[in-house]
Amino acid sequence: MSAPLVKLFTHPEFAWKDIREQEQAHPSHYLAHLLLLALIPTVCLFIGTTWTGWSLAENETVRLNSASALQLCVLLYLTIVAGVVLMGAFIRWMSRTFEARPTLNQCIGFAAYTATPYFLAGLLGLYPNRWLAAIVLLAASAYATFLLFVGLPKFMNLKKEQGLLYSASVWGVGLLVLVTILVEMILFWFNVLQPEYLRFPAG
Template identity: 65%
Template sequence: MSTHLIKLFTQPEQSWTEIRKEEEQKPRNYLPHLIFLGLIPPFALFIGTTRVGWSLAENETVRLSADSALLLSAMVYGAILLGTALMGVFIRWMSRSFDARPTLNQCIGFAAYTATPLYVAGLAALYPSRWLAVAVLMAACAYSTFLLFVGLPTFMRRKQEQGFLFASCVWAVGLLLLVTILVSAILFWYNNLSPEYLRGPLGG
């Protein structure tokens, strides 16, 4: 897992070739990568919202209670796993239009590795800040897009031109799915689970 994590940022083309070989030899080889890296955003979110907090007014810090933060983190983790799995289903469904025949596990694995920058970007939640979150998320989305367009032709063994069109379709569906699932999870948590806020002096 750590080898691919580093290589996806330093040698993406070589990393995709190795990932494809491993996924052919060992179905579900992607699971440790998804399960453990997917824990980064919810873990950082829990620490950031309970220990650091955020400021909405001068000299006041707002935090979440441990129970509320735990529920939010659990929902975010569930959204990550569900979103990755659904993205794999969509990739497999779309692959038929491009004469590719990957297995469902291969498609979920491809989605998981493509989302690696988004998992790592979850570290930004350690310091809750709207502007920091937006900046880091945009950077992560940009690199995930790069991994998608570089990796899909190699992983699916399609010609570059065909791979570009396939990747464009995957990108559009992925963006819609990401926004829909995360926003739905947060709204459900906020409206139905009654989060408990703790207010105190800044730095207290």
């Protein structure tokens, strides 16, 4: 793990300063963070849906065949990357209301680091379980929100009052983008690609 990534969970108030300095020295440094960490939920989900499976009935385990799982995971990966880029574009667009004048590159980088808790939460894909997923995703959402409200004023060099309003605006748009893009992905996968399920007696 890179130092800024570790600091996001140990000293988040200082991590954003390091991330901004890295961005100034290497404007595209966030790409590795985004493209590599986005693999965590996709790879784990592939393993979980093809090997572990999930249970909807007491005596039955459901899995996906490899082709359907691969389709799902490729779609998820593209959705994650596209969602972060889209969120960065919204952050850049909303910055015109405030004193911040970030580049699109900076906004995408900020969105990528703010989404880190969701990337790491993707580890639960190894063991698909709706209740566990709900708990972990709730925790990831809470910490991502914390990173947003702590990080945006520091990353954009804004006053506290402006940073709070900016963060609240980004949070609202981010929630809408997250729900919309994931629902569209699932509907496309389910209705167009038509996944194939494998059912086994629970053992």
